[in-house]
Amino acid sequence: MPATGSAPLVYITGASSGIGQALALRCYQAGWSLALVARRTQVIAQWAAQMQLEPGRYAIYEADVAQPDSACAAAQACLERQGVPDLVIANAGISWGVDTSRREDLDAMRQVLDTNVMGVAASFQAFIAPMVARGSGRLVGIASVAGIRGLPGHAAYCASKAAVIAYCESLRGELRDSGVQVITLLPGYVDTPLTQRNPYPMPFLLSPQQFADKAWKAMTQNKCYAIIPWQMSIAGRVMNILPGRIWDRLLVGRGRKPRHEPPAK
């Protein structure tokens, strides 16, 4: 595949599905070059062919972001092949229900934390020093409204997204005055494979394309933290201040995310 030209470059993890794919298309339509990352690189390649992306404007990298060496190797390969990105979107994530009274669900919880939390840090790592040296760049962590308060049955996911919010806030402080921005995005509900089995109402559900348009605005308007859509932003502010007793009562009877069934041995 030919090297990318002088268009701005975005590096997106989780680019084989849902939000990552929609963000990739949004950036491409704005004239950007793409570095697309996931485990299922064949799915990305098929999608790129279907979208008739110009071969010179994208490259595909295989990585399992839950494995820091794998995530760092993909980032390094991008630096060597396409240069220092202008924008890095750490989007790859999984959402598994867990019941931590069951031993096997501790393994599921570890996988969620490795993917959603360590995956964000490992996806940023190789880019931080070159961006700081250049004095510009944007690092975007995809968190979730589910990171604001705990939800029954969703302990692993809520804990992981709360950690993403705190991690990005810490990094933002560390990179203050370096020219590198750290942006935390908290999607509400987006219609992707990740939410399609949710057994509870999903207010203000967006299509991935609608989410990508709103995220694009937030990322290009110098926001450091945005809940998308705005209706969820109001809900998020209320969630933040509700006393625990009231929050607990509001959740009585709410459906739970199905447990992740470990593969049969």
Ligand SMILES: NC(=O)c1ccc[n+]([C@@H]2O[C@H](COP(=O)([O-])OP(=O)(O)OC[C@H]3O[C@@H](n4cnc5c(N)ncnc54)[C@H](OP(=O)(O)O)[C@@H]3O)[C@@H](O)[C@H]2O)c1
């Ligand atoms: N959909 C929503 O309502 C919603 C709401 C809030 C936050 N979010 C967050 O938005 C992000 C994207 O979610 P989505 O809804 O677009 O889900 P999705 O359609 O299931 O896509 C998830 C993406 O993450 C990648 N991924 C998962 N584990 C990975 C790993 N270990 N290494 C590399 N890539 C991995 C998948 O690629 P491969 O399987 O090919 O590796 C896939 O491209 C997630 O962080 C999610 O938590 C989503």
